[in-house]
Amino acid sequence: MSDADQARPAAHDEAGEGGATAPPGAVAVLEDVHGCPMVDSLGSRVVHTDRARYHALLEGLRGDGYDLFVGLTGVDYLTHPGRALPAGVGPERFEVVVELWRIRDRRRLRVRCQVPGDDPWVPTLFDLWAGAEAHERETYDMFGIRFEGHPDPSRILMPEDWEGHPLRKDYPTGHVPVQFKESPDRR
Amino acid sequence: MTKSSEELEHTSEGTASDRALASRRHGLIDRVLGRSGPGGEAVNRLLQDRTYEGSQELADRGRQSRPQLQRELGSVLRLPEGASADFADVDLEVPTDETMILNLGPSHPSTHGVLRIMVELEGETVLRSKPVIGYLHTGMEKTGEELMYHQGSTNVTRMDYLSPFFNELTFSLTVEKLLGVEVPPRATWIRMLLCELNRISSHMLWLATNGADIGAINMLVYGWREREVVLQFFEKVTGLRMNHNFIRPGGVAADLPDGWRDDVIALCDMTSRRMDEYDDLLTGQPILQGRLQNVGPLTADEAVSLGLTGPLLRSTGIPRDLRRDEPYLAYDEVDFDVIVGEVGDCWDRFAIRFNEIRESIRICRQVCDRMPSGDFRTQDKKVTPPPRNRIDESMEALIHHFKLYTEGFRVPPGEAYVPVETPRGEGGCYIVSDGTSRPYRLHMRAASFANLQGLPPMARGALIADTIAIVSTIDPVLGDVDR
Numbered sequence: 001m002s003d004a005d006q007a008r009p010a011a012h013d014e015a016g017e018g019g020a021t022a023p024p025g026a027v028a029v030l031e032d033v034h035g036c037p038m039v040d041s042l043g044s045r046v047v048h049t050d051r052a053r054y055h056a057l058l059e060g061l062r063g064d065g066y067d068l069f070v071g072l073t074g075v076d077y078l079t080h081p082g083r084a085l086p087a088g089v090g091p092e093r094f095e096v097v098v099e100l101w102r103i104r105d106r107r108r109l110r111v112r113c114q115v116p117g118d119d120p121w122v123p124t125l126f127d128l129w130a131g132a133e134a135h136e137r138e139t140y141d142m143f144g145i146r147f148e149g150h151p152d153p154s155r156i157l158m159p160e161d162w163e164g165h166p167l168r169k170d171y172p173t174g175h176v177p178v179q180f181k182e183s184p185d186r187r
Numbered sequence: 188m189t190k191s192s193e194e195l196e197h198t199s200e201g202t203a204s205d206r207a208l209a210s211r212r213h214g215l216i217d218r219v220l221g222r223s224g225p226g227g228e229a230v231n232r233l234l235q236d237r238t239y240e241g242s243q244e245l246a247d248r249g250r251q252s253r254p255q256l257q258r259e260l261g262s263v264l265r266l267p268e269g270a271s272a273d274f275a276d277v278d279l280e281v282p283t284d285e286t287m288i289l290n291l292g293p294s295h296p297s298t299h300g301v302l303r304i305m306v307e308l309e310g311e312t313v314l315r316s317k318p319v320i321g322y323l324h325t326g327m328e329k330t331g332e333e334l335m336y337h338q339g340s341t342n343v344t345r346m347d348y349l350s351p352f353f354n355e356l357t358f359s360l361t362v363e364k365l366l367g368v369e370v371p372p373r374a375t376w377i378r379m380l381l382c383e384l385n386r387i388s389s390h391m392l393w394l395a396t397n398g399a400d401i402g403a404i405n406m407l408v409y410g411w412r413e414r415e416v417v418l419q420f421f422e423k424v425t426g427l428r429m430n431h432n433f434i435r436p437g438g439v440a441a442d443l444p445d446g447w448r449d450d451v452i453a454l455c456d457m458t459s460r461r462m463d464e465y466d467d468l469l470t471g472q473p474i475l476q477g478r479l480q481n482v483g484p485l486t487a488d489e490a491v492s493l494g495l496t497g498p499l500l501r502s503t504g505i506p507r508d509l510r511r512d513e514p515y516l517a518y519d520e521v522d523f524d525v526i527v528g529e530v531g532d533c534w535d536r537f538a539i540r541f542n543e544i545r546e547s548i549r550i551c552r553q554v555c556d557r558m559p560s561g562d563f564r565t566q567d568k569k570v571t572p573p574p575r576n577r578i579d580e581s582m583e584a585l586i587h588h589f590k591l592y593t594e595g596f597r598v599p600p601g602e603a604y605v606p607v608e609t610p611r612g613e614g615g616c617y618i619v620s621d622g623t624s625r626p627y628r629l630h631m632r633a634a635s636f637a638n639l640q641g642l643p644p645m646a647r648g649a650l651i652a653d654t655i656a657i658v659s660t661i662d663p664v665l666g667d668v669d670r
Contacts, residue, residue, distance in 0.1 A: 131494025
């Protein structure tokens with residue numbers, strides 16, 4: 001990957017003043033990374049992708065030397081008024097956000113993957129970075145996004161028989177009955 | 188004595204209504220304890236089923252097919268399938284009744300909180316282990332979506348409760364990045380001073396509990412004592428010993444009190460003198476060396492693959508310290524060394540934390556010398572409320588203050604992630620903003636959560652007593668793990 005140019009903190013003003021009406025697709029693409037557009041987000045380099053290109057992109061980045069898996073999380077954009085995405089990436093309900101770091105030259109990269117809301121799943125990254133294991137379990141627990149091929153797709157923070165995924169935007173807040181029942185399946 | 192036995196007799200020979208009450212009570216106790224009582228076995232089973240949390244146990248190895256076993260080994264040991272599926276390592280012929288599954292925790296003093304570790308033992312050797320977490324999960328990320336930005340730091344400060352300033356710092360830096368607000372230099376240097384003192388107090392507590400875990404009990408007392416001195420300074424500055432809510436978006440809550448410089452210099456002098464004492468006390472001690480050296484070694488490749496950060500990663504020889512690699516605050520203007528290990532065992536992790544205290548003292552001294560004057564928070568009216576005396580004389584200031592605290596300040600839409608080097612590794616905050624005064628999504632990248640993945644490979648083949656030392660040198664804070 002020949003990403004010598006420093007990321008520029010340019011997108012802030014356009015995104016900031018536009019408010020909720022900022023049209024999607026208004027983001028300038030800096031570079032093409034393994035067939036996916038890379039944009040600048042407040043000085044950070046962010047690659048946008050969808051589920052079909054997700055695993056191949058991450059595999060390519062692993063080959064580029066991004067060896068430290070910093071973190072993975074999800075975002076539910078159900079009630080979000082609209083986000084700025086580069087052309088070629090259609091907005092979906094969920095996003096899986098992956099943060100990577102390259103030890104060689106201390107560079108950071110973020111990947112945002114669009115995940116459809118009606119059938120939320122993405123391939124696991126456990127085969128590329130073993131450290132993805134706990135983060136993917138947490139994201140499954142909180143958002144219900146399934147990670148296909150994960151060795152232990154179970155809840156990690158909530159009780160095993162918990163109903164619902166708490167960080168989804170349609171998860172009711174305010175009053176949640178405390179429920180402890182027998183687990184339907186053995187881990 | 189005689190009186191009470193008289194009373195007892197009196198109640199046992201009481202009236203008919205007393206006896207009826209007593210029998211009802213006994214019936215309840217019987218049922219709760221599972222003894223045969225009114226209702227019989229059916230009721231007992233019902234009560235047990237209702238309170239039973241479900242089996243969270245290691246699956247039975249003997250009855251599994253090969254691909255299942257492969258997956259299960261990968262999941263338990265947290266290694267990639269290629270590495271974990273080394274069948275030479277796994278004795279499939281071991282009958283399950285020769286190994287023992289033991290639960291350490293969730294409430295065991297050496298687990299540093301409510302960490303539960305399931306270990307499979309053959310004799311006293313750990314074959315497999317698996318951390319079970321979530322006992323302290325309180326949904327703080329969900330809570331963070333309900334709180335306004337100026338309330339958010341009081342939420343996040345409770346996550347990693349041993350280094351609260353770092354939680355507030357990463358949250359505030361992320362909000363400031365989204366806002367595009369510049370923080371005055373004095374606020375930056377105050378933040379740096381407090382964070383380094385916090386690193387000292389956190390590592391001191393680690394020295395104390397690590398000493399207790401491996402039998403150097405006197406270190407427990409000394410470590411808590413040194414930490415208390417730092418916490419007294421925090422109380423003087425912020426009003427609270429922990430969970431300060433002092434570093435806020437836009438700066439810090441208040442200026443440093445008079446005489447802070449003398450306090451910090453006295454603290455640094457005392458701590459550095461006592462660090463030499465603890466060096467004499469601990470480092471040369473053969474028992475301590477025996478308990479830590481070559482225990483739980485991890486290679487650099489394994490540590491990187493598992494996404495470990497902080498002292499765990501540095502102990503394997505990779506000099507990754509975000510204070511130097513991605514300088515935030517004013518760390519590029521102060522002089523300090525990154526402590527790196529070589530072997531990746533518990534001893535290296537001990538030495539790294541020990542010497543990081545000295546480096547933090549060095550930074551604190553430089554901050555004392557070079558603390559700039561000026562504002563302690565930004566003068567951006569959008570973020571900072573008017574000062575107290577303005578509220579008394581100006582109606583506009585009062586309205587402005589009221590609006591700021593009832594509606595909060597709006598943050599432009601966007602997403603940002605800012606990492607900092609906490610005592611435990613990379614702690615970061617990822618915020619997605621939708622343009623309102625509350626975060627649309629708040630995620631804290633917890634160093635302890637990721638570092639805990641290193642436990643199973645480290646504990647593999649170790650003794651049960653070594654597992655305690657390994658957990659201790661991972662230094663997980665369960666508030667940070669579970670959030």
